[in-house]
Amino acid sequence: xxxxxxxxxxxxxxxxxxxxxxxxxxxxxxxxxxxxxxxxxxxxxxxxxxxxxxxxxxxxxxxxxxxxxxxxxxxxxxxxxxxxxxxxxxxxxxxxxxxxxxxxxxxxxxxxxxxxxxxxxxxxxxxxxxxxxxxxxxxxxxxxxxxxxxxxxxxxxxxxxxxxxxxxxxxxxxxxxxxxxxxxxxxxxxxxxxxxxxxxxxxxxxxxxxxxxxxxxxxxxxxxxxxxxxxxxxxxxxxxxxxxxxxxxxxxxxxxxxxxxxxxxxxxxxxxxxxxxxxxxxxxxxxxxxxxxxxxxxxxxxxxxxxxxxxxxxxxxxxxxxxxxxxxxxxxxxxxxxxxxxxxxxxxxxxxxxxxxxxxxxxxxxxxxxxxxxxxxxxxxxxxxxxxxxxxxxxxxxxxxxxxx
Amino acid sequence: xxxxxxxxxxxxxxxxxxxxxxxxxxxxxxxxxxxxxxxxxxxxxxxxxxxxxxxxxxxxxxxxxxxxxxxxxxxxxxxxxxxxxxxxxxxxxxxxxxxxxxxxxxxxxxxxxxxxxxxxxxxxxxxxxxxxxxxxxxxxxxxxxxxxxxxxxx
Ligand SMILES: Cc1ncc(COP(=O)(O)O)c(C=O)c1O
Numbered sequence: 001x002x003x004x005x006x007x008x009x010x011x012x013x014x015x016x017x018x019x020x021x022x023x024x025x026x027x028x029x030x031x032x033x034x035x036x037x038x039x040x041x042x043x044x045x046x047x048x049x050x051x052x053x054x055x056x057x058x059x060x061x062x063x064x065x066x067x068x069x070x071x072x073x074x075x076x077x078x079x080x081x082x083x084x085x086x087x088x089x090x091x092x093x094x095x096x097x098x099x100x101x102x103x104x105x106x107x108x109x110x111x112x113x114x115x116x117x118x119x120x121x122x123x124x125x126x127x128x129x130x131x132x133x134x135x136x137x138x139x140x141x142x143x144x145x146x147x148x149x150x151x152x153x154x155x156x157x158x159x160x161x162x163x164x165x166x167x168x169x170x171x172x173x174x175x176x177x178x179x180x181x182x183x184x185x186x187x188x189x190x191x192x193x194x195x196x197x198x199x200x201x202x203x204x205x206x207x208x209x210x211x212x213x214x215x216x217x218x219x220x221x222x223x224x225x226x227x228x229x230x231x232x233x234x235x236x237x238x239x240x241x242x243x244x245x246x247x248x249x250x251x252x253x254x255x256x257x258x259x260x261x262x263x264x265x266x267x268x269x270x271x272x273x274x275x276x277x278x279x280x281x282x283x284x285x286x287x288x289x290x291x292x293x294x295x296x297x298x299x300x301x302x303x304x305x306x307x308x309x310x311x312x313x314x315x316x317x318x319x320x321x322x323x324x325x326x327x328x329x330x331x332x333x334x335x336x337x338x339x340x341x342x343x344x345x346x347x348x349x350x351x352x353x354x355x356x357x358x359x360x361x362x363x364x365x366x367x368x369x370x371x372x373x374x375x376x377x378x379x380x381x382x383x384x385x386x387x388x389x390x391x392x393x394x395x396x397x398x399x400x401x402x403x404x405x
Numbered sequence: 406x407x408x409x410x411x412x413x414x415x416x417x418x419x420x421x422x423x424x425x426x427x428x429x430x431x432x433x434x435x436x437x438x439x440x441x442x443x444x445x446x447x448x449x450x451x452x453x454x455x456x457x458x459x460x461x462x463x464x465x466x467x468x469x470x471x472x473x474x475x476x477x478x479x480x481x482x483x484x485x486x487x488x489x490x491x492x493x494x495x496x497x498x499x500x501x502x503x504x505x506x507x508x509x510x511x512x513x514x515x516x517x518x519x520x521x522x523x524x525x526x527x528x529x530x531x532x533x534x535x536x537x538x539x540x541x542x543x544x545x546x547x548x549x550x551x552x553x554x555x556x557x558x559x
Contacts (some may be wrong), residue, residue, distance in 0.1 A: 217429070319535070338420070339472055340470070341468065341469035341473075342469070343414075343443055343445075343468075343469035343471070343533070343536065344469045344470045347408075347411065347530060347532075347533060348412075349406060351408050358443070359442060359443045359444055360443075360444045364444070367444070373444045373467050373468075374443065374444045375443075402412050402416065403412070403417060403470070404410055
């Protein structure tokens with residue numbers, strides 16, 4: 001695979017940052033966009049735009065077809081059984097809120113339990129907290145250990161006959177831990193507990209087959225998948241989408257509206273109220289094609305190679321501590337440097353054109369558990385190379401120089 | 406934009422060896438501040454006497470070199486000053502970071518001026534301004550008995 005050539009498809013890399021070449025190590029936050037995606041959005045607006053699904057004119061037909069084409073591509077990309085199981089949202093956060101709200105309304109009673117893990121992003125905790133406030137649900141946290149692993153036993157021991165949902169991340173956005181989803185879902189199935197997967201850090205990097213995985217819900221954010229901002233996908237098994245009440249109300253999601261009652265259509269329409277991010281959804285089709293042209297397995301393989309190279313390099317750097325040591329790791333490396341706060345690290349790295357993220361990465365529970373207020377995080381995408389890691393490492397050494405360590 | 410301007414010796418020194426980082430004896434006011442995006446936290450303790458003079462001031466907290474240094478420098482400079490003077494210093498300091506004005510505070514000694522000016526480089530790093538201002542806003546909340554936790558995102 002020619003990474004240089006792949007990287008050349010991303011216009012952002014032709015710009016300099018502070019006179020330096022951009023070393024982008026913040027893809028877990030949001031990935032950069034290839035030119036095909038950017039151009040598609042612009043072309044769509046120039047040549048094909050109108051609102052979808054509402055008008056009879058030819059532009060509306062074209063726009064609707066393009067829009068629905070993306071749904072088909074996603075269905076194939078994650079191997080869902082039906083296109084109706086793909087619901088567009090504005091991001092993964094909205095996908096989780098949608099389930100927390102609708103599933104919560106229908107199935108959660110006082111003292112019912114929801115299991116999440118200590119690794120979760122706030123997006124997979126706060127919506128359940130609302131449910132705790134609204135309905136008296138109990139949230140139980142499956143423990144993660146020092147390595148950043150969540151064992152199947154730590155989940156098993158929390159399950160009771162009040163457990164109504166297990167909601168876990170696919171890959172931790174801090175430790176990079178890939179969770180044992182197959183085991184978790186097998187366990188849940190024996191107890192008939194539905195499982196929601198926060199796939200933000202899974203979908204851009206790992207081969208997905210939701211039928212084989214057999215999860216009930218899987219959410220993702222397209223902006224982390226070389227796609228536009230403002231688009232997310234909720235995959236849910238059809239039986240759930242049939243059973244759950246609508247989320248938001250408005251245009252597009254109705255069947256019949258009368259003065260004394262309203263009926264609703266089937267999914268996905270039922271869950272897609274109002275005008276969506278039409279151009280972005282159309283543009284996202286190109287992101288999927290882009291990923292598929294490279295091959296998701298090739299992406300996984302390449303990122304694994306660079307992650308391992310990075311781990312090796314940073315482990316040799318005495319001032320650096322890597323956070324977590326999971327057996328199965330995605331394309332994420334979080335670290336601290338002795339005596340230097342992660343914000344200071346980020347500022348100094350930025351001076352060398354190295355873009356990382358510093359802070360708690362929306363995972364305060366995890367940071368508290370690890371006993372550190374913040375970490376620096378380098379996260380990879382298909383455009384990263386060993387050279388990027390070398391520059392990162394040099395820049396880390398510079399941090400020590402600036403701080404006279 | 407020069408890193409050297411941001412991480413001056415004075416700042417590194419205050420960052421590594423912060424002054425007045427404790428609960429001061431006999432404090433009669435305190436307030437907390439958070440920088441929720443970054444996770445910086447500060448708790449300012451203040452002993453304000455009947456003449457509205459800052460008899461003692463200290464802080465506890467965690468954060469980056471800039472936020473700790475700024476809190477440390479603040480306590481050094483404000484200790485012993487009248488509250489009204491302290492407030493003026495604070496306003497000038499924030500103006501310096503946001504608008505780039507040079508603080509012209511007659512009540513500061515040359516030494517104090519040099520110290521406070523060491524933070525002027527932060528202006529070049531807009532993402533870091535709130536690190537530098539957190540403790541100062543928190544001081545104001547403490548002095549004015551504002552029980553709300555300072556939140557840099559608001
Ligand atoms: C694991 C995980 N979950 C959820 C999110 C939230 O994603 P978004 O803000 O796109 O909804 C993120 C992204 O930061 C993430 O890494």
